[in-house]
Amino acid sequence: MPDRRRASAVPAPPGAPIPRSLDARAVLGRVMLDSEFLRDPYPTYRALREAAPLAWSDEFFGGAWLVSRHADVELVLRDARFSAQRTGGWVMHPADEADTNCRSARSELSGFQRLFARAMIFLDAPDHTRVRQVMSAAFRPADLQRLAPRIERAVAERLAAVDSDSPFDFVSALARPLPAQVIGMLIGLDEAEADAPADVVAWSDELAQFVGAPAPSRLQALSAQTALLAMARHFDGLLTRRRAALVGGAEPRDDVIDRLVKAERDGQIRGSAELLAQCVMLLFAGHETTRHLLANGLRTLLSHPDQWRQLQRDRDLLPGAVRELLRFDSPVQYTGRRVATDLVLHDQTLRRGDLVVALIGAANRDPARHERPDEMDITRRSGSSLAFGQGPHVCIGAALTLMEAQAVFTQVLERWPDLALTPPVAAQWTGNALYRGLNGLSVQCPGPPANA
Numbered sequence: 001m002p003d004r005r006r007a008s009a010v011p012a013p014p015g016a017p018i019p020r021s022l023d024a025r026a027v028l029g030r031v032m033l034d035s036e037f038l039r040d041p042y043p044t045y046r047a048l049r050e051a052a053p054l055a056w057s058d059e060f061f062g063g064a065w066l067v068s069r070h071a072d073v074e075l076v077l078r079d080a081r082f083s084a085q086r087t088g089g090w091v092m093h094p095a096d097e098a099d100t101n102c103r104s105a106r107s108e109l110s111g112f113q114r115l116f117a118r119a120m121i122f123l124d125a126p127d128h129t130r131v132r133q134v135m136s137a138a139f140r141p142a143d144l145q146r147l148a149p150r151i152e153r154a155v156a157e158r159l160a161a162v163d164s165d166s167p168f169d170f171v172s173a174l175a176r177p178l179p180a181q182v183i184g185m186l187i188g189l190d191e192a193e194a195d196a197p198a199d200v201v202a203w204s205d206e207l208a209q210f211v212g213a214p215a216p217s218r219l220q221a222l223s224a225q226t227a228l229l230a231m232a233r234h235f236d237g238l239l240t241r242r243r244a245a246l247v248g249g250a251e252p253r254d255d256v257i258d259r260l261v262k263a264e265r266d267g268q269i270r271g272s273a274e275l276l277a278q279c280v281m282l283l284f285a286g287h288e289t290t291r292h293l294l295a296n297g298l299r300t301l302l303s304h305p306d307q308w309r310q311l312q313r314d315r316d317l318l319p320g321a322v323r324e325l326l327r328f329d330s331p332v333q334y335t336g337r338r339v340a341t342d343l344v345l346h347d348q349t350l351r352r353g354d355l356v357v358a359l360i361g362a363a364n365r366d367p368a369r370h371e372r373p374d375e376m377d378i379t380r381r382s383g384s385s386l387a388f389g390q391g392p393h394v395c396i397g398a399a400l401t402l403m404e405a406q407a408v409f410t411q412v413l414e415r416w417p418d419l420a421l422t423p424p425v426a427a428q429w430t431g432n433a434l435y436r437g438l439n440g441l442s443v444q445c446p447g448p449p450a451n452a
Protein backbone atom coordinates (compact mmCIF):
# COMPACT_ATOMS: atom_id res chain seq x y z
CA MET A 1 0.00 0.00 0.00
CA PRO A 2 1.13 3.57 -0.59
CA ASP A 3 2.54 5.41 2.39
CA ARG A 4 0.31 8.42 2.23
CA ARG A 5 -0.85 8.04 5.85
CA ARG A 6 2.69 7.77 7.11
CA ALA A 7 3.65 10.85 5.13
CA SER A 8 0.82 12.99 6.39
CA ALA A 9 1.15 11.79 9.97
CA VAL A 10 4.90 12.40 10.04
CA PRO A 11 5.75 15.72 8.46
CA ALA A 12 9.46 14.96 8.18
CA PRO A 13 10.53 12.89 5.19
CA PRO A 14 10.94 9.19 5.76
CA GLY A 15 14.53 7.96 6.11
CA ALA A 16 17.47 10.19 6.93
CA PRO A 17 16.97 13.93 6.48
CA ILE A 18 18.38 15.64 3.41
CA PRO A 19 20.74 18.36 4.61
CA ARG A 20 19.52 20.96 2.12
CA SER A 21 15.85 20.04 2.08
CA LEU A 22 14.98 22.65 4.69
CA ASP A 23 15.54 25.34 2.07
CA ALA A 24 13.12 23.58 -0.19
CA ARG A 25 10.50 23.16 2.49
CA ALA A 26 10.77 26.84 3.35
CA VAL A 27 10.11 27.64 -0.29
CA LEU A 28 7.52 24.97 -0.89
CA GLY A 29 5.49 25.15 2.27
CA ARG A 30 4.49 28.68 1.49
CA VAL A 31 4.27 28.97 -2.23
CA MET A 32 3.35 25.68 -3.82
CA LEU A 33 -0.34 26.35 -3.89
CA ASP A 34 -0.48 30.13 -4.02
CA SER A 35 -1.55 32.21 -6.98
CA GLU A 36 1.94 33.60 -7.52
CA PHE A 37 3.32 30.09 -8.02
CA LEU A 38 0.47 29.14 -10.35
CA ARG A 39 1.05 32.31 -12.38
CA ASP A 40 4.81 31.76 -12.63
CA PRO A 41 6.22 28.52 -11.18
CA TYR A 42 9.66 28.96 -12.74
CA PRO A 43 11.45 30.84 -9.90
CA THR A 44 10.35 28.11 -7.47
CA TYR A 45 11.54 25.43 -9.85
CA ARG A 46 14.92 27.14 -10.08
CA ALA A 47 15.21 27.28 -6.28
CA LEU A 48 14.42 23.57 -6.13
CA ARG A 49 16.87 22.58 -8.86
CA GLU A 50 19.65 24.56 -7.22
CA ALA A 51 19.00 24.06 -3.50
CA ALA A 52 17.06 20.82 -3.18
CA PRO A 53 17.00 18.60 -6.26
CA LEU A 54 15.24 15.98 -4.16
CA ALA A 55 12.78 17.65 -1.82
CA TRP A 56 10.00 16.33 0.36
CA SER A 57 6.74 18.23 0.09
CA ASP A 58 3.62 17.73 2.18
CA GLU A 59 1.70 19.76 -0.39
CA PHE A 60 1.46 16.97 -2.93
CA PHE A 61 -0.95 14.14 -2.17
CA GLY A 62 -0.23 14.29 1.54
CA GLY A 63 3.49 13.83 1.02
CA ALA A 64 5.76 13.19 -1.95
CA TRP A 65 9.32 13.55 -3.16
CA LEU A 66 9.82 16.25 -5.78
CA VAL A 67 12.53 15.92 -8.41
CA SER A 68 13.28 18.94 -10.56
CA ARG A 69 16.52 18.38 -12.49
CA HIS A 70 16.38 17.09 -16.05
CA ALA A 71 18.57 14.06 -15.30
CA ASP A 72 16.45 13.03 -12.30
CA VAL A 73 13.10 13.52 -14.03
CA GLU A 74 14.39 11.45 -16.93
CA LEU A 75 15.51 8.72 -14.53
CA VAL A 76 12.13 8.59 -12.79
CA LEU A 77 10.30 8.33 -16.12
CA ARG A 78 12.56 5.67 -17.62
CA ASP A 79 13.50 3.43 -14.72
CA ALA A 80 11.27 0.46 -13.86
CA ARG A 81 12.01 0.98 -10.15
CA PHE A 82 9.45 3.78 -10.41
CA SER A 83 5.99 2.36 -10.99
CA ALA A 84 3.17 4.06 -12.88
CA GLN A 85 0.55 2.43 -10.62
CA ARG A 86 -0.40 5.28 -8.35
CA THR A 87 -4.14 5.76 -8.37
CA GLY A 88 -5.02 3.82 -5.20
CA GLY A 89 -4.01 6.33 -2.53
CA TRP A 90 -4.74 9.24 -4.78
CA VAL A 91 -8.35 8.37 -5.60
CA MET A 92 -9.28 6.60 -2.39
CA HIS A 93 -7.77 9.01 0.15
CA PRO A 94 -9.01 12.54 -0.56
CA ALA A 95 -7.02 15.27 1.21
CA ASP A 96 -9.93 16.05 3.54
CA GLU A 97 -10.75 12.42 4.32
CA ALA A 98 -9.96 12.97 8.01
CA ASP A 99 -13.06 15.20 8.12
CA THR A 100 -15.27 12.57 6.55
CA ASN A 101 -16.25 9.02 7.18
CA CYS A 102 -13.16 7.40 5.74
CA ARG A 103 -14.69 4.01 4.97
CA SER A 104 -17.70 5.50 3.19
CA ALA A 105 -15.44 7.86 1.19
CA ARG A 106 -13.55 4.81 -0.03
CA SER A 107 -16.56 2.77 -0.97
CA GLU A 108 -18.24 5.67 -2.76
CA LEU A 109 -15.10 6.18 -4.86
CA SER A 110 -14.42 2.57 -5.72
CA GLY A 111 -16.11 2.83 -9.15
CA PHE A 112 -13.76 5.66 -10.01
CA GLN A 113 -10.70 3.72 -8.87
CA ARG A 114 -11.72 0.53 -10.72
CA LEU A 115 -11.95 2.33 -14.06
CA PHE A 116 -9.22 4.93 -13.65
CA ALA A 117 -6.56 2.42 -12.60
CA ARG A 118 -6.97 0.45 -15.84
CA ALA A 119 -5.94 3.31 -18.14
CA MET A 120 -2.55 2.53 -19.66
CA ILE A 121 -0.95 5.63 -18.21
CA PHE A 122 -1.30 3.94 -14.79
CA LEU A 123 -0.16 0.44 -15.83
CA ASP A 124 3.24 -1.21 -15.59
CA ALA A 125 4.67 -3.92 -17.84
CA PRO A 126 3.54 -6.47 -18.89
CA ASP A 127 -0.02 -5.04 -18.87
CA HIS A 128 1.19 -1.68 -20.09
CA THR A 129 3.14 -3.22 -22.98
CA ARG A 130 0.11 -5.26 -24.03
CA VAL A 131 -2.32 -2.32 -24.04
CA ARG A 132 0.18 0.12 -25.55
CA GLN A 133 0.75 -2.25 -28.46
CA VAL A 134 -2.95 -2.16 -29.30
CA MET A 135 -3.17 1.61 -28.96
CA SER A 136 0.02 2.30 -30.93
CA ALA A 137 -1.55 0.76 -34.01
CA ALA A 138 -3.94 3.72 -34.17
CA PHE A 139 -1.14 6.29 -34.15
CA ARG A 140 0.88 5.09 -37.13
CA PRO A 141 2.11 7.90 -39.41
CA ALA A 142 -0.12 6.69 -42.27
CA ASP A 143 -3.22 6.88 -40.04
CA LEU A 144 -2.31 10.35 -38.88
CA GLN A 145 -1.67 11.50 -42.44
CA ARG A 146 -5.18 10.39 -43.34
CA LEU A 147 -6.51 12.67 -40.62
CA ALA A 148 -4.46 15.69 -41.75
CA PRO A 149 -6.93 17.12 -44.30
CA ARG A 150 -9.84 16.76 -41.86
CA ILE A 151 -7.87 18.55 -39.15
CA GLU A 152 -6.93 21.35 -41.53
CA ARG A 153 -10.57 21.72 -42.57
CA ALA A 154 -11.72 21.81 -38.96
CA VAL A 155 -9.17 24.54 -38.14
CA ALA A 156 -10.18 26.57 -41.21
CA GLU A 157 -13.89 26.34 -40.33
CA ARG A 158 -13.30 27.43 -36.75
CA LEU A 159 -11.13 30.37 -37.78
CA ALA A 160 -13.60 31.42 -40.48
CA ALA A 161 -16.37 31.50 -37.87
CA VAL A 162 -14.51 34.11 -35.82
CA ASP A 163 -15.70 37.69 -36.01
CA SER A 164 -12.25 39.15 -36.28
CA ASP A 165 -13.36 42.78 -36.56
CA SER A 166 -13.27 42.99 -32.78
CA PRO A 167 -11.20 41.33 -30.05
CA PHE A 168 -12.05 37.65 -29.67
CA ASP A 169 -11.23 34.83 -27.29
CA PHE A 170 -8.86 32.35 -28.94
CA VAL A 171 -9.53 29.73 -26.24
CA SER A 172 -13.28 29.45 -26.81
CA ALA A 173 -12.97 29.98 -30.57
CA LEU A 174 -10.40 27.28 -31.16
CA ALA A 175 -8.03 26.07 -28.44
CA ARG A 176 -10.72 24.50 -26.28
CA PRO A 177 -13.05 22.86 -28.82
CA LEU A 178 -10.57 21.74 -31.50
CA PRO A 179 -8.52 19.08 -29.64
CA ALA A 180 -11.63 17.19 -28.51
CA GLN A 181 -12.94 17.33 -32.06
CA VAL A 182 -9.66 15.93 -33.41
CA ILE A 183 -9.56 13.11 -30.87
CA GLY A 184 -13.14 12.36 -31.79
CA MET A 185 -11.95 11.87 -35.40
CA LEU A 186 -9.11 9.62 -34.26
CA ILE A 187 -11.19 7.51 -31.92
CA GLY A 188 -13.94 7.19 -34.50
CA LEU A 189 -16.87 8.98 -32.94
CA ASP A 190 -19.61 9.51 -35.49
CA GLU A 191 -19.38 12.72 -37.46
CA ALA A 192 -22.15 14.25 -35.39
CA GLU A 193 -20.52 13.23 -32.12
CA ALA A 194 -17.05 14.20 -33.29
CA ASP A 195 -17.88 17.87 -33.21
CA ALA A 196 -16.60 18.12 -29.62
CA PRO A 197 -19.89 17.60 -27.78
CA ALA A 198 -20.14 20.14 -25.01
CA ASP A 199 -20.70 17.40 -22.44
CA VAL A 200 -17.47 15.60 -23.26
CA VAL A 201 -15.44 18.78 -22.91
CA ALA A 202 -17.19 19.63 -19.62
CA TRP A 203 -16.60 16.11 -18.24
CA SER A 204 -12.98 16.33 -19.24
CA ASP A 205 -12.65 19.67 -17.43
CA GLU A 206 -14.14 18.12 -14.31
CA LEU A 207 -11.65 15.27 -14.43
CA ALA A 208 -8.80 17.76 -14.96
CA GLN A 209 -9.78 19.58 -11.77
CA PHE A 210 -9.18 16.37 -9.85
CA VAL A 211 -6.12 15.12 -11.74
CA GLY A 212 -4.51 18.56 -11.57
CA ALA A 213 -5.08 19.18 -7.87
CA PRO A 214 -1.96 18.49 -5.81
CA ALA A 215 -4.24 17.60 -2.87
CA PRO A 216 -7.70 16.76 -4.26
CA SER A 217 -10.65 16.98 -1.89
CA ARG A 218 -13.38 14.36 -1.51
CA LEU A 219 -15.76 16.63 -3.38
CA GLN A 220 -13.31 16.95 -6.28
CA ALA A 221 -12.90 13.17 -6.31
CA LEU A 222 -16.67 12.65 -6.35
CA SER A 223 -17.21 15.17 -9.16
CA ALA A 224 -14.42 13.54 -11.15
CA GLN A 225 -16.03 10.14 -10.60
CA THR A 226 -19.36 11.43 -11.91
CA ALA A 227 -17.62 12.86 -14.98
CA LEU A 228 -15.56 9.73 -15.59
CA LEU A 229 -18.56 7.44 -15.35
CA ALA A 230 -20.58 9.73 -17.64
CA MET A 231 -17.78 9.62 -20.20
CA ALA A 232 -17.63 5.85 -19.87
CA ARG A 233 -21.41 5.58 -20.49
CA HIS A 234 -20.99 7.83 -23.53
CA PHE A 235 -18.44 5.41 -25.00
CA ASP A 236 -20.26 2.30 -23.87
CA GLY A 237 -23.17 2.87 -26.25
CA LEU A 238 -20.79 3.36 -29.13
CA LEU A 239 -18.79 0.25 -28.23
CA THR A 240 -21.94 -1.86 -28.06
CA ARG A 241 -22.96 -0.72 -31.55
CA ARG A 242 -19.50 -1.43 -32.94
CA ARG A 243 -19.29 -4.89 -31.33
CA ALA A 244 -22.65 -5.77 -32.87
CA ALA A 245 -21.55 -4.48 -36.28
CA LEU A 246 -18.36 -6.56 -36.22
CA VAL A 247 -20.23 -9.66 -35.08
CA GLY A 248 -22.70 -9.00 -37.92
CA GLY A 249 -19.79 -9.18 -40.38
CA ALA A 250 -19.23 -5.47 -41.01
CA GLU A 251 -15.80 -4.42 -42.32
CA PRO A 252 -13.66 -3.10 -39.43
CA ARG A 253 -13.02 0.63 -39.62
CA ASP A 254 -9.55 2.12 -39.34
CA ASP A 255 -10.23 3.86 -36.04
CA VAL A 256 -9.34 3.39 -32.39
CA ILE A 257 -12.75 2.02 -31.39
CA ASP A 258 -12.74 -0.80 -33.92
CA ARG A 259 -9.12 -1.67 -33.13
CA LEU A 260 -9.97 -1.85 -29.43
CA VAL A 261 -13.09 -3.92 -30.01
CA LYS A 262 -11.13 -6.31 -32.19
CA ALA A 263 -8.33 -6.49 -29.59
CA GLU A 264 -10.94 -7.27 -26.92
CA ARG A 265 -12.27 -10.11 -29.08
CA ASP A 266 -8.70 -11.43 -29.56
CA GLY A 267 -7.95 -11.25 -25.82
CA GLN A 268 -5.36 -8.47 -26.08
CA ILE A 269 -7.70 -6.14 -24.22
CA ARG A 270 -9.15 -7.78 -21.13
CA GLY A 271 -12.76 -6.88 -20.64
CA SER A 272 -14.94 -3.87 -21.25
CA ALA A 273 -13.63 -1.89 -18.25
CA GLU A 274 -10.09 -1.99 -19.64
CA LEU A 275 -11.43 -0.99 -23.03
CA LEU A 276 -13.52 1.89 -21.69
CA ALA A 277 -10.63 3.16 -19.59
CA GLN A 278 -8.45 3.57 -22.69
CA CYS A 279 -11.15 5.50 -24.58
CA VAL A 280 -11.77 7.88 -21.70
CA MET A 281 -8.07 8.41 -21.01
CA LEU A 282 -7.33 9.09 -24.67
CA LEU A 283 -9.95 11.76 -24.87
CA PHE A 284 -8.92 13.34 -21.60
CA ALA A 285 -5.13 13.10 -22.10
CA GLY A 286 -5.31 14.57 -25.56
CA HIS A 287 -7.80 17.33 -24.92
CA GLU A 288 -6.55 18.85 -21.65
CA THR A 289 -3.01 19.08 -22.96
CA THR A 290 -3.32 20.20 -26.56
CA ARG A 291 -5.71 23.02 -25.76
CA HIS A 292 -3.07 24.52 -23.48
CA LEU A 293 -0.31 24.13 -26.05
CA LEU A 294 -2.41 26.06 -28.57
CA ALA A 295 -3.37 28.91 -26.25
CA ASN A 296 -0.16 29.17 -24.20
CA GLY A 297 1.80 28.82 -27.43
CA LEU A 298 -0.05 31.61 -29.21
CA ARG A 299 0.32 33.86 -26.18
CA THR A 300 4.05 33.16 -26.00
CA LEU A 301 4.55 33.80 -29.71
CA LEU A 302 2.57 37.05 -29.66
CA SER A 303 4.57 38.16 -26.60
CA HIS A 304 7.73 37.76 -28.74
CA PRO A 305 6.78 39.76 -31.86
CA ASP A 306 10.26 39.41 -33.39
CA GLN A 307 9.89 35.62 -33.37
CA TRP A 308 6.31 35.83 -34.66
CA ARG A 309 7.64 37.84 -37.62
CA GLN A 310 10.50 35.38 -38.08
CA LEU A 311 7.92 32.59 -38.39
CA GLN A 312 6.01 34.68 -40.93
CA ARG A 313 9.15 34.86 -43.05
CA ASP A 314 10.24 31.25 -42.63
CA ARG A 315 7.53 28.64 -42.09
CA ASP A 316 10.17 25.89 -42.00
CA LEU A 317 10.88 27.08 -38.47
CA LEU A 318 7.41 26.01 -37.34
CA PRO A 319 8.09 22.39 -36.25
CA GLY A 320 11.03 23.56 -34.09
CA ALA A 321 8.96 26.49 -32.80
CA VAL A 322 6.18 24.16 -31.59
CA ARG A 323 8.73 22.01 -29.75
CA GLU A 324 10.22 25.13 -28.17
CA LEU A 325 6.77 26.31 -27.03
CA LEU A 326 6.26 22.89 -25.41
CA ARG A 327 9.59 23.18 -23.61
CA PHE A 328 9.27 26.81 -22.60
CA ASP A 329 5.84 26.56 -20.98
CA SER A 330 4.95 22.88 -20.75
CA PRO A 331 1.22 22.10 -20.74
CA VAL A 332 1.95 19.10 -18.48
CA GLN A 333 3.98 20.42 -15.56
CA TYR A 334 4.51 17.16 -13.71
CA THR A 335 3.66 13.51 -13.49
CA GLY A 336 3.83 10.96 -10.69
CA ARG A 337 5.34 7.57 -9.96
CA ARG A 338 5.45 5.19 -6.97
CA VAL A 339 8.77 3.82 -5.76
CA ALA A 340 8.55 0.09 -6.54
CA THR A 341 11.59 -0.97 -4.55
CA ASP A 342 13.76 0.84 -1.96
CA LEU A 343 16.44 2.89 -3.69
CA VAL A 344 18.89 5.71 -3.03
CA LEU A 345 18.74 9.05 -4.83
CA HIS A 346 20.89 12.06 -3.89
CA ASP A 347 22.09 10.12 -0.81
CA GLN A 348 18.51 9.75 0.39
CA THR A 349 16.70 6.42 0.73
CA LEU A 350 13.35 6.37 -1.01
CA ARG A 351 11.10 3.67 0.38
CA ARG A 352 8.88 1.31 -1.58
CA GLY A 353 5.48 2.98 -1.90
CA ASP A 354 6.75 6.56 -1.66
CA LEU A 355 5.22 8.88 -4.23
CA VAL A 356 7.59 10.80 -6.52
CA VAL A 357 6.49 13.90 -8.43
CA ALA A 358 8.64 14.42 -11.52
CA LEU A 359 8.53 18.14 -12.28
CA ILE A 360 8.63 18.19 -16.08
CA GLY A 361 8.18 21.98 -16.15
CA ALA A 362 11.29 22.39 -13.98
CA ALA A 363 13.36 19.87 -15.95
CA ASN A 364 12.60 21.72 -19.18
CA ARG A 365 14.22 24.87 -17.76
CA ASP A 366 17.32 23.07 -16.42
CA PRO A 367 20.47 24.93 -17.55
CA ALA A 368 22.38 21.65 -17.36
CA ARG A 369 20.31 20.54 -20.36
CA HIS A 370 19.24 23.74 -22.17
CA GLU A 371 21.36 26.85 -22.68
CA ARG A 372 19.63 30.11 -21.63
CA PRO A 373 16.66 28.01 -20.49
CA ASP A 374 14.46 30.96 -19.51
CA GLU A 375 14.59 32.41 -23.03
CA MET A 376 12.10 31.40 -25.68
CA ASP A 377 13.99 30.79 -28.90
CA ILE A 378 12.25 29.18 -31.85
CA THR A 379 15.61 28.46 -33.50
CA ARG A 380 16.89 26.51 -30.49
CA ARG A 381 18.68 23.24 -31.28
CA SER A 382 19.19 21.72 -27.84
CA GLY A 383 17.31 18.50 -28.50
CA SER A 384 13.92 17.48 -27.33
CA SER A 385 12.52 18.42 -23.95
CA LEU A 386 10.56 16.22 -21.57
CA ALA A 387 7.25 17.88 -22.43
CA PHE A 388 5.91 14.59 -23.83
CA GLY A 389 7.54 12.53 -21.08
CA GLN A 390 10.01 9.77 -21.83
CA GLY A 391 10.47 6.03 -21.46
CA PRO A 392 7.66 3.47 -21.69
CA HIS A 393 4.88 6.02 -21.11
CA VAL A 394 6.16 8.66 -23.54
CA CYS A 395 3.16 10.44 -25.03
CA ILE A 396 1.45 8.31 -27.62
CA GLY A 397 -0.21 11.40 -29.11
CA ALA A 398 2.96 13.44 -29.68
CA ALA A 399 2.95 13.21 -33.49
CA LEU A 400 -0.76 14.03 -33.62
CA THR A 401 -0.20 17.02 -31.35
CA LEU A 402 2.63 18.39 -33.48
CA MET A 403 0.55 17.97 -36.63
CA GLU A 404 -2.46 19.70 -35.08
CA ALA A 405 -0.44 22.58 -33.62
CA GLN A 406 1.32 23.17 -36.93
CA ALA A 407 -2.01 23.23 -38.76
CA VAL A 408 -3.32 25.82 -36.29
CA PHE A 409 -0.29 28.10 -36.22
CA THR A 410 0.17 27.93 -40.01
CA GLN A 411 -3.40 29.03 -40.61
CA VAL A 412 -3.33 31.72 -37.93
CA LEU A 413 -0.07 33.11 -39.36
CA GLU A 414 -1.56 33.16 -42.84
CA ARG A 415 -4.93 34.53 -41.92
CA TRP A 416 -3.92 37.12 -39.35
CA PRO A 417 -0.26 38.10 -39.80
CA ASP A 418 -0.79 41.15 -37.59
CA LEU A 419 -2.56 39.35 -34.77
CA ALA A 420 -1.83 40.88 -31.35
CA LEU A 421 -2.72 40.31 -27.72
CA THR A 422 -5.50 42.59 -26.56
CA PRO A 423 -4.32 44.80 -23.75
CA PRO A 424 -4.21 44.36 -20.85
CA VAL A 425 -2.01 41.37 -21.39
CA ALA A 426 -2.67 39.85 -17.93
CA ALA A 427 -3.15 36.16 -18.57
CA GLN A 428 -6.16 34.31 -17.18
CA TRP A 429 -4.42 31.19 -15.80
CA THR A 430 -6.71 28.31 -14.89
CA GLY A 431 -4.90 27.82 -11.58
CA ASN A 432 -4.34 24.12 -12.28
CA ALA A 433 -0.84 23.14 -11.07
CA LEU A 434 -0.54 20.14 -13.39
CA TYR A 435 -2.16 21.33 -16.61
CA ARG A 436 -0.73 24.79 -17.10
CA GLY A 437 -3.10 26.80 -19.22
CA LEU A 438 -5.38 29.73 -19.81
CA ASN A 439 -9.10 30.16 -19.34
CA GLY A 440 -9.15 32.80 -22.02
CA LEU A 441 -6.83 34.60 -24.44
CA SER A 442 -8.11 37.82 -25.92
CA VAL A 443 -6.55 38.71 -29.27
CA GLN A 444 -7.33 41.09 -32.10
CA CYS A 445 -6.30 41.61 -35.68
CA PRO A 446 -5.97 45.17 -36.86
CA GLY A 447 -7.34 45.28 -40.38
CA PRO A 448 -9.16 42.56 -42.35
CA PRO A 449 -7.91 38.95 -42.44
CA ALA A 450 -5.12 38.41 -45.00
CA ASN A 451 -7.20 36.06 -47.15
CA ALA A 452 -10.56 37.83 -46.79
Ligand code: HEM
Pocket residue numbers: 077120121122132183186281282283285286287289290291293330331332335336360386387388389390392393394395396397398400401
Ligand atom coordinates in the same frame (compact mmCIF):
# COMPACT_ATOMS: atom_id res chain seq x y z
C1 HEM B 1 0.38 19.29 -25.91
C2 HEM B 1 -0.05 18.06 -26.01
C3 HEM B 1 0.38 16.92 -25.12
C4 HEM B 1 1.27 16.89 -24.08
C5 HEM B 1 2.11 18.04 -23.53
C6 HEM B 1 1.28 15.54 -23.57
C7 HEM B 1 2.07 15.11 -22.52
C8 HEM B 1 2.17 13.80 -22.12
C9 HEM B 1 3.09 13.31 -21.11
C10 HEM B 1 4.07 14.16 -20.33
C11 HEM B 1 2.88 11.97 -20.99
C12 HEM B 1 3.65 11.01 -20.07
C13 HEM B 1 2.95 10.90 -18.73
C14 HEM B 1 3.70 10.00 -17.79
O1 HEM B 1 4.78 9.51 -18.09
O2 HEM B 1 3.17 9.80 -16.68
C15 HEM B 1 1.83 11.61 -21.90
C16 HEM B 1 1.31 10.34 -22.05
C17 HEM B 1 0.18 10.07 -22.79
N1 HEM B 1 -0.45 10.91 -23.67
FE1 HEM B 1 0.05 12.80 -24.07
N2 HEM B 1 0.38 14.80 -24.28
C18 HEM B 1 -0.18 15.59 -25.25
C19 HEM B 1 -1.12 15.22 -26.20
C20 HEM B 1 -1.71 13.98 -26.28
C21 HEM B 1 -2.70 13.59 -27.25
C22 HEM B 1 -3.21 14.46 -28.39
C23 HEM B 1 -3.07 12.32 -26.92
C24 HEM B 1 -4.08 11.43 -27.57
C25 HEM B 1 -4.77 11.64 -28.63
C26 HEM B 1 -2.30 11.92 -25.77
C27 HEM B 1 -2.41 10.71 -25.14
C28 HEM B 1 -1.52 10.24 -24.19
C29 HEM B 1 -1.61 8.91 -23.62
C30 HEM B 1 -2.67 7.86 -23.92
C31 HEM B 1 -0.52 8.80 -22.74
C32 HEM B 1 -0.15 7.59 -21.92
C33 HEM B 1 0.85 6.76 -22.67
C34 HEM B 1 1.29 5.54 -21.92
O3 HEM B 1 0.99 5.40 -20.75
O4 HEM B 1 1.95 4.68 -22.54
N3 HEM B 1 -1.49 12.95 -25.41
N4 HEM B 1 1.42 12.74 -22.59
